[in-house]
Amino acid sequence: MVIESAPDFETQDLLINVGPQHPSTHGVFRMILEVDGEIVKDLIPHIGYLHRGAEKLCENNDFRQGVGYMDRTEYLASHNAELSYVMAVEALAELEVPERAQWIRMILCELNRLSSHFMFLGAFGVDVGVFGTPFIYAWREREALIDLFEEISGDRMMYAYFRAGGLAWEVPGNFEERVREVLVSTRQGMKDFDNLLTRNEIFLARTKNVGIISAEDAIELGMSGPTLRASGVPLDIRKSEPYMYYDQIDFEVPIGTNGDVFDRYLVRLKEMEQSVSIIEQCLERLNDGPIMPERMPRMLRLPEGQEVYIRTEAPRGEYGIYLVSKGGNKPWRLKVRSACLSNLQALRKMSVGQYVADAIIILGSIDIVLSEVDR
């Protein structure tokens, strides 16, 4: 029997509003999914729910105070965010940072990369649908790292520990032992994740060949960080434009081949191993010495009419600071180049044509921090 459908019968795609209060939007991100059954036909992202004008606030405060606002743009990797900012200020003020301060900065930034990637692994596990276990695993390891940060800076998330020129104060005496101690548990945590997820059949089925983005598309969209490297582009600012002492360190850059969700997961996991190795090498080279330049002005005033763009490799990609000075103790213009914002542009391209459940894990695999996207 042939059933003929009425000619004027029209179907309408269903619009689903995901967020800003959805549990897996990693903050206050909102996207509107246009679905046909379970297939995503279109995806419209909405950002801006966490806009606090951090850049403008920095322009109204002096250079020292700006550090605190940088913490709040990138709350999962605050050290890395501070680093870009203080490096920009140092570049304009032509400050020479002492060696010891540089090494400590490198250690802290890599530790922060570890804690940030742990956060990704945990949240991603929940997105894929494991009830809590990866999240708690990640939280356990991240807790050890954050305790360490607390011992150093006195705060668990908003460290404000870097200063233009060096560090705010000397690290505690047992710093090296504590870092080594934490690295042991970090290694174990990475191994736990590897055992729990990497070869899990269902995990592979869910993540492989999902949300693929080609290297060309990724470059065109301005993606950076692990999200770009998963597509097979070996771009790491620590390698391509070494800052601090990364050129003295022996490390590798993991890259994916497929550009799918699984690669983005695995690249981050491998990157953490490299971070551990970087930290160990830094610890070997750590010497005694000053942590601030000898001649440091009381109030930092930058020369007039200068501008600089400094970028560093934050856990989520290129975190850049564009700083324009017109004299005085405040930046005339400060612009944060957010890696998350650029990476988020790829969401639509990756998600269209996939299943609804895939859209969620694709968003998770981009690993956004909304306060960095909106600033």
Add this chain to the structure above:
Amino acid sequence: MNNGIYGIEIAWLDAVIRLHIIVGLMTVVVMGLIYVERKILARFQQRLGPTRTGPAGLLQSVADGLKLVGKEDLRPRNADPWTFELAPYMVFIPVFLGFVIVPFAFGMQVRILELGLIYFVATSSLGIIGWVMAGWGSDNRYAMIGGMRAAAQGISYELPLVLSLISVAMVSQSFNLNDIVLSQSTYPNLLWQPLVLVIFIIAGLAELNRTPFDIPVGESEVVGGPFVEYSGIRWSFFFLAEYAALFIMGLIFAAVFMGGWAWPLGEELGRGWQILLVTVKTSLFIFLIFWIRASVPRLRIDQLMAFSWKILLPLTFVQVLINGAVLVYDAPLWILTITGLVGIVVLVRLIERAVRPSPAVNSEVVSVGNEGAP
């Protein structure tokens, strides 16, 4: 049927008393299960679980229940009042009906039905109506997607579940749960039907909407699915039904595959021992499900459907055919064991082929060394 539990001869009064016992048992067991699940999951995740309410947090479920009773019973303005408010009962009642045939010990059930297994399957699949009602009536798109997913999943996994139970019934030569248990007093059915056991557990997980098949309620996707708009006592009804269904699935597992109260200590045991035996076997099943919940991700809806229709269903059909052949020609039963084990191997291979994506692109992550990066 023997005389009533309290020697009451009036049939309907006896049935009413038994039903009340079942309702009480169900509530208590559900509260216990919620507590146990939280504790077990906490152990898996290196947490403590509930500790503050009562000794070792034992009263947590009571506290949760009281809180839920105290909450406002909200209904969205645009929700369909009847559908929305009746849905929890439509989920709850079928689960409750399932308890009618469950044998806790020799002669300890509400009713012995000749077609007990069929009755169980029939009642348990009725609950899907409630899920769809909740999804449709809530006027929420997450709920609707969840409801539709529940319907698709429930219907797909009903078939392997029924067929797996049928092939066990073939071996035991009865649909009556009491007879099935008695027929296993020397050897349990899992010995003859290992493949069916695996399929039963998988299909049971899907029936119960438990990880990795918790697609209808997927917290990270559809935010609780059909339950998203429910609150207070109505929501707790869904919860009650979910855990009661888990319990009853465990009881069926114990009775059908593990020989219920009859195996391995024979059927002459005292009633207390029988109940203990059934409890241990049920707990085994429930623990397995909690364990799975703590360790695997969620499948996607298309993978779930393909898995049921392309793998589980053909395999169960084959098993039923083999059972038929062996029983008709009076061949020894160990043939079934061997074919079942072979079937498990085939199942694992098929899962590997179907669920794992084609290795068209090798996606091993390679590292670029010190000199290679631009």
